[in-house]
Amino acid sequence: MTLYTYFRSSAAYRVRIVLALKGLAWQPSVVHMLRDGGEQHRPEYRAVNPLGLVPTLVDGDAVLVQSTAICEYLEETHPEPPLLPRDSVARAYVRAVMATIACEIHPLDNLRVLHYVTKTLGHDEDEKLAWYRHWVAVGFAGLEALMTKAGRTGRYVHGDTPTLADAFLVPQVFNARRFQCPLDAFPTIVRVADTAAAHPAIASARPDAQVDAA
Amino acid sequence: MTLYTYFRSSAAYRVRIVLALKGLAWQPSVVHMLRDGGEQHRPEYRAVNPLGLVPTLVDGDAVLVQSTAICEYLEETHPEPPLLPRDSVARAYVRAVMATIACEIHPLDNLRVLHYVTKTLGHDEDEKLAWYRHWVAVGFAGLEALMTKAGRTGRYVHGDTPTLADAFLVPQVFNARRFQCPLDAFPTIVRVADTAAAHPAIASARPDAQVDAA
Numbered sequence: 468m469t470l471y472t473y474f475r476s477s478a479a480y481r482v483r484i485v486l487a488l489k490g491l492a493w494q495p496s497v498v499h500m501l502r503d504g505g506e507q508h509r510p511e512y513r514a515v516n517p518l519g520l521v522p523t524l525v526d527g528d529a530v531l532v533q534s535t536a537i538c539e540y541l542e543e544t545h546p547e548p549p550l551l552p553r554d555s556v557a558r559a560y561v562r563a564v565m566a567t568i569a570c571e572i573h574p575l576d577n578l579r580v581l582h583y584v585t586k587t588l589g590h591d592e593d594e595k596l597a598w599y600r601h602w603v604a605v606g607f608a609g610l611e612a613l614m615t616k617a618g619r620t621g622r623y624v625h626g627d628t629p630t631l632a633d634a635f636l637v638p639q640v641f642n643a644r645r646f647q648c649p650l651d652a653f654p655t656i657v658r659v660a661d662t663a664a665a666h667p668a669i670a671s672a673r674p675d676a677q678v679d680a681a
Numbered sequence: 682m683t684l685y686t687y688f689r690s691s692a693a694y695r696v697r698i699v700l701a702l703k704g705l706a707w708q709p710s711v712v713h714m715l716r717d718g719g720e721q722h723r724p725e726y727r728a729v730n731p732l733g734l735v736p737t738l739v740d741g742d743a744v745l746v747q748s749t750a751i752c753e754y755l756e757e758t759h760p761e762p763p764l765l766p767r768d769s770v771a772r773a774y775v776r777a778v779m780a781t782i783a784c785e786i787h788p789l790d791n792l793r794v795l796h797y798v799t800k801t802l803g804h805d806e807d808e809k810l811a812w813y814r815h816w817v818a819v820g821f822a823g824l825e826a827l828m829t830k831a832g833r834t835g836r837y838v839h840g841d842t843p844t845l846a847d848a849f850l851v852p853q854v855f856n857a858r859r860f861q862c863p864l865d866a867f868p869t870i871v872r873v874a875d876t877a878a879a880h881p882a883i884a885s886a887r888p889d890a891q892v893d894a895a
Binding site for chain 2: 513517518519520529531532533534535536537539540543544555556558559560562563565566567569570571573574575579580583584587588590594598601605609610612613615616
């Protein structure tokens with residue numbers, strides 16, 4: 468398999484974690500998201516991924532886009548070890564954690580949105596950082612409450628083994644720390660994300676462990 | 682089943698479509714998202730859905746949040762009629778369409794983000810509308826290209842029967858029209874969404890057909 472990846476892409480990081488947890492071999496094809504205005508916008512890359520977003524996973528003839536769809540695909544095509552629980556209600560909890568990160572936090576803090584806030588709306592670096600931290604704070608407050616109420620966490624988001632939700636949570640916490648977001652109010656999130664980040668397969672997916680890391 | 686819903690909530694609209702396509706009976710519990718600063722923020726509602734977001738589906742003892750997770754849950758627990766294809770690559774395509782809407786477009790144009798743009802960042806109505814339309818234009822451009830390249834559309838997003846992707850596309854196109862976003866550049870999206878919107882079950886989920894419609 469070939470993964471079009473960028474070391475700092477949070478969505479690529481999720482897929483790298485799932486590939487590592489499944490023990491699947493892959494080749495990186497690096498898409499430098501900051502060089503020349505972003506290599507993800509190049510016609511050559513858009514011919515692969517029409518969304519112009521990272522990551523893309525190529526598995527034989529199949530070209531897969533959107534990290535959520537890619538992770539579900541890997542779970543279906545490589546069911547061992549399972550990264551979703553068996554029970555449908557528990558699966559819905561794991562997917563709700565994934566969606567809270569993928570639909571409520573990350574979309575507001577990705578590169579193109581931060582560009583619009585500064586370049587088009589004319590805000591400065593402090594206002595950009597306040598925007599970034601605001602959506603992490605709002606999203607994590609909901610997520611902390613969701614995880615606490617569900618009562619399904621063990622060492623990981625669900626029980627004592629990693630699921631797809633950990634693959635989404637670890638990159639989001641990594642990014643939150645990179646932008647110095649206060650995390651004291653989210654002890655469950657931090658506890659689980661730190662446990663998961665220390666898992667050898669998950670650790671291998673870290674940005675600084677990638678070939679394209681600075 | 683009880684669905685905590687608001688007629689104009691795009692995420693609730695998705696779930697209403699899936700419930701209708703599955704032929705499942707449900708009771709509405711209306712959460713008025715504009716009254717009193719938003720009933721979704723009330724402690725009584727947060728006790729049900731700690732994210733403070735609409736919708737929530739209550740199915741017996743199970744309390745389900747996040748529309749993507751709810752739709753996957755309904756597909757697993759009520760497999761007929763199937764709303765995902767059988768083949769994993771085709772399922773990944775359907776989920777990629779869902780994620781493009783749920784992760785790239787809708788999160789940027791929902792109520793709380795528009796509030797931040799106007800109230801916190803101090804932009805006027807024209808700048809708010811420009812923001813709204815920008816993210817629809819960017820998202821739909823990618824989606825149109827994705828659907829065209831995949832070559833999997835028939836009358837619907839995938840083939841000639843509705844899938845979960847149609848349940849996500851119809852509300853997004855409905856909202857785009859409500860905010861007068863130009864759609865001429867997206868003929869595949871418009872064709873498919875209009876076909877899907879005319880499906881009797883999907884039509885029954887329309888905002889103006891709900892008990893809480895103004």
